[in-house]
Amino acid sequence: METLNTILDVFFNVEIAVRVFPFLLQGLGMTLLLCAGVIPLGLAGGLALAWAASLNNRWLTAACAVYVDFFRAFPPLVLLIFLYFGLPFAGLDLPAIAAVGIGFLLNASSYYGEIFRAGIESVPKGQWEAARSTGLTRRQTMIAVILPQATRNVLPDLIGNTLEVAKLTSIASVVALGELLHTARLAQSLVYNPTPIVVAAMLYLALFWPLVRLLSRLEHRNIARR
Amino acid sequence: MQDGWARFAFAYLNPEVAAEWGPKILDGAFVTIQLGLATIAAGLALGMALAMLRASAPRWVQMAIVVFVDIFRAWPPLVVIIVLYYAFPYVDLPMGAFTATWLALSFVLASFAEEIWWAGLQAVPKGQWEAARSTGLSHFQALVWVAIPQAVRMTIPPLLNRTIAIVKGTALGSVVALPEILGQATSAMSLAGNPTPLTLAALGYLAIFLPVVILGRWIERRFAWKR
Amino acid sequence: MDVQSRPVLELAGLHKSFGGVDVLKGVDLAVAPGELVFLIGPSGSGKSTLLRCCNRLEEPDDGAVIVDGENILSPGCDLNRVRQKIGMVFQAFNLYPHMTALGNVALALRKVQGMAKDAAEAKARAALARVGLADKAGSYPAQLSGGQQQRVAIARALALEPKIVLFDEPTSALDPELVGSVLAVMRELKIGGMTMVVVSHELAFARDAADRVVFMDGGRIVEQGTPASVFGAPREARTRDFVARLAERG
Numbered sequence: 001m002e003t004l005n006t007i008l009d010v011f012f013n014v015e016i017a018v019r020v021f022p023f024l025l026q027g028l029g030m031t032l033l034l035c036a037g038v039i040p041l042g043l044a045g046g047l048a049l050a051w052a053a054s055l056n057n058r059w060l061t062a063a064c065a066v067y068v069d070f071f072r073a074f075p076p077l078v079l080l081i082f083l084y085f086g087l088p089f090a091g092l093d094l095p096a097i098a099a100v101g102i103g104f105l106l107n108a109s110s111y112y113g114e115i116f117r118a119g120i121e122s123v124p125k126g127q128w129e130a131a132r133s134t135g136l137t138r139r140q141t142m143i144a145v146i147l148p149q150a151t152r153n154v155l156p157d158l159i160g161n162t163l164e165v166a167k168l169t170s171i172a173s174v175v176a177l178g179e180l181l182h183t184a185r186l187a188q189s190l191v192y193n194p195t196p197i198v199v200a201a202m203l204y205l206a207l208f209w210p211l212v213r214l215l216s217r218l219e220h221r222n223i224a225r226r
Numbered sequence: 227m228q229d230g231w232a233r234f235a236f237a238y239l240n241p242e243v244a245a246e247w248g249p250k251i252l253d254g255a256f257v258t259i260q261l262g263l264a265t266i267a268a269g270l271a272l273g274m275a276l277a278m279l280r281a282s283a284p285r286w287v288q289m290a291i292v293v294f295v296d297i298f299r300a301w302p303p304l305v306v307i308i309v310l311y312y313a314f315p316y317v318d319l320p321m322g323a324f325t326a327t328w329l330a331l332s333f334v335l336a337s338f339a340e341e342i343w344w345a346g347l348q349a350v351p352k353g354q355w356e357a358a359r360s361t362g363l364s365h366f367q368a369l370v371w372v373a374i375p376q377a378v379r380m381t382i383p384p385l386l387n388r389t390i391a392i393v394k395g396t397a398l399g400s401v402v403a404l405p406e407i408l409g410q411a412t413s414a415m416s417l418a419g420n421p422t423p424l425t426l427a428a429l430g431y432l433a434i435f436l437p438v439v440i441l442g443r444w445i446e447r448r449f450a451w452k453r
Numbered sequence: 454m455d456v457q458s459r460p461v462l463e464l465a466g467l468h469k470s471f472g473g474v475d476v477l478k479g480v481d482l483a484v485a486p487g488e489l490v491f492l493i494g495p496s497g498s499g500k501s502t503l504l505r506c507c508n509r510l511e512e513p514d515d516g517a518v519i520v521d522g523e524n525i526l527s528p529g530c531d532l533n534r535v536r537q538k539i540g541m542v543f544q545a546f547n548l549y550p551h552m553t554a555l556g557n558v559a560l561a562l563r564k565v566q567g568m569a570k571d572a573a574e575a576k577a578r579a580a581l582a583r584v585g586l587a588d589k590a591g592s593y594p595a596q597l598s599g600g601q602q603q604r605v606a607i608a609r610a611l612a613l614e615p616k617i618v619l620f621d622e623p624t625s626a627l628d629p630e631l632v633g634s635v636l637a638v639m640r641e642l643k644i645g646g647m648t649m650v651v652v653s654h655e656l657a658f659a660r661d662a663a664d665r666v667v668f669m670d671g672g673r674i675v676e677q678g679t680p681a682s683v684f685g686a687p688r689e690a691r692t693r694d695f696v697a698r699l700a701e702r703g
């Protein structure tokens with residue numbers, strides 16, 4: 001009982017939790033804002049990549065593959081550090097938010113690109129032929145016929161990657177962008193108690209857990225279909 | 227133009243800085259590789275153990291496993307690392323940066339692996355179990371010799387992708403001062419006042435992970451053909 | 454009763470229901486050594502359920518299943534040991550796709566009977582030879598035709614030297630031209646003295662290989678007798694209708 005109280009006092013000190021909560025909520029707001037920015041950015045980049053890869057130009061396809069593999073092999077934190085701490089040496093002083101934006105565009109688009117590519121490839125060739133035979137242009141076919149089916153076929157992967165991108169916004173704390181993890185660490189150093197981090201962890205859980213549940217349902221269906 | 231290139235090279239491809247700090251980065255690379263291998267070993271072993279337990283255990287154990295897995299799929303790995311590294315010393319459970327990063331990444335990988343393998347196990351046709359049980363194999367033997375090999379096989383591509391993504395997270399250890407590649411590079415960069423160590427770090431990561439990514443692509447294609 | 458004539462399989466008052474629906478409503482059946490019992494009946498009459506209760510792939514609700522003198526429903530029964538005495542052949546083959554034919558046959562020999570690898574493989578090869586597939590030992594299921602796959606599945610059951618083999622529509626998933634090879638193997642087994650219970654629609658096979666035809670309907674055995682009597686002069690109206698429809702279908 002005694003130890004339990006001590007542990008509670010350390011990890012979940014109610015008084016501290018109440019005190020830092022508004023501050024953490026600000027961080028949470030920033031995290032949500034970041035997600036709202038970087039997820040569309042990554043999706044757009046990925047779509048562009050997959051589209052380029054589907055143009056049947058050998059060089060373009062190969063270039064896309066190299067791009068994708070490069071950023072799949074490159075830890076996103078290294079990318080972010082390079083953009084934020086490395087580029088100033090070339091006289092390029094990016095604000096933190098820009099470094100995060102570019103870093104996420106490069107990293108997330110490679111993952112999204114790979115998913116969209118697999119989706120496009122999963123649509124039977126006959127769909128292209130049928131659409132083109134009715135006079136639709138390549139572009140129209142892609143937008144009206146192929147992409148809707150492709151997206152549906154890889155929806156679990158898209159949602160899964162979106163969750164990963166959203167979780168990854170936590171690395172923005174390293175460049176002092178005031179998102180949830182950053183505010184929590186700041187608060188922790190001020191109150192000298194880990195409660196803020198624990199509360200932040202719970203906020204992350206509350207934010208992402210529903211998505212995890214949804215995903216595990218979708219993934220089960222996905223693997224069972226194979 | 228010439229001048230611009232020279233300045234660029236002096237900053238990012240400086241041979242003297244590279245020579246001076248290269249060995250440090252190499253030290254870091256060993257830490258990264260050790261941490262990566264330890265994470266893969268522990269994460270996959272724990273993930274498999276959890277999947278097997280979930281396939282055999284009573285309902286409340288299954289629920290406990292689902293909760294564990296869900297939590298570590300929902301938490302950003304960096305948050306887990308920081309909780310382990312900064313929070314546990316307060317209850318007299320201090321752990322080094324290596325241990326904290328290793329534990330965090332292993333739990334995360336184990337959770338993803340469990341989820342993927344469990345889905346794979348669910349996809350093994352019921353007839354496979356019945357055939358195995360009808361020849362006298364126990365539930366556990368049928369699991370080990372019949373169901374798991376099939377589940378593992380059909381889940382190799384997604385698991386490989388996930389493993390690479392999580393093991394890349396070794397770089398997150400730098401946040402808790404783990405002297406892996408990135409940690410070495412950033413401290414070298416500030417000491418040398420030159421970003422060449424960061425270039426070396428980038429090359430180091432590519433040297434380690436690019437072959438794995440390419441291998442993954444190859445495996446994925448091979449499996450796509452087989453189907 | 455001497456050992457020779459003791460039934461290999463004996464079902465007494467077997468009951469089974471799924472979610473309140475009675476599927477088996479008290480089935481009694483004794484299968485003598487070397488006998489081939491041919492089980493027929495309309496879809497949903499409980500044939501598969503009956504077979505699956507014999508090795509407890511389905512758990513019977515009530516009654517007794519006695520295999521080789523041992524009630525396998527008694528609490529102390531070592532199910533995995535008993536199951537080796539009861540071979541089972543499935544409609545969908547259910548071969549393990551990640552193992553070769555040899556691996557499929559040898560798995561239980563090694564893991565259940567604890568045989569050494571060499572011995573298990575030698576025995577597995579012998580079983581494969583019995584079904585005419587000695588040359589396919591190294592092939593994976595995906596590389597075999599349906600008929601070959603089903604024969605491997607039979608070899609998998611035979612290798613354990615069962616007292617009885619249960620066949621649940623072993624040829625229903627096969628293209629017509631492949632059915633013969635499987636039936637030929639089953640005939641060989643019969644000649645070799647194997648005790649068998651076969652659920653199937655292959656009437657020609659029943660006529661010349663079965664000792665007894667059992668007609669089930671609505672979870673009960675309605676009529677049984679020699680093939681000639683059940684097919685030629687059925688006593689019950691339901692049997693007559695069913696046999697007539699089967700014969701029509703060819």
Ligand SMILES: Nc1ncnc2c1ncn2[C@@H]1O[C@H](COP(=O)(O)OP(=O)(O)OP(=O)(O)O)[C@@H](O)[C@H]1O
Pocket residue numbers: 471472476494495496497498499500501502503
């Ligand atoms: N696992 C189960 N859960 C619920 N109902 C079941 C289950 N297995 C069988 N049944 C039901 O039990 C009844 C008998 O099924 P069974 O498979 O034994 O019939 P059958 O005689 O083998 O038919 P068929 O000739 O179509 O194979 C059917 O109504 C079926 O729907």
Ligand SMILES: [Mg+2]
Pocket residue numbers: 500501502621
């Ligand atoms: Mg049936």
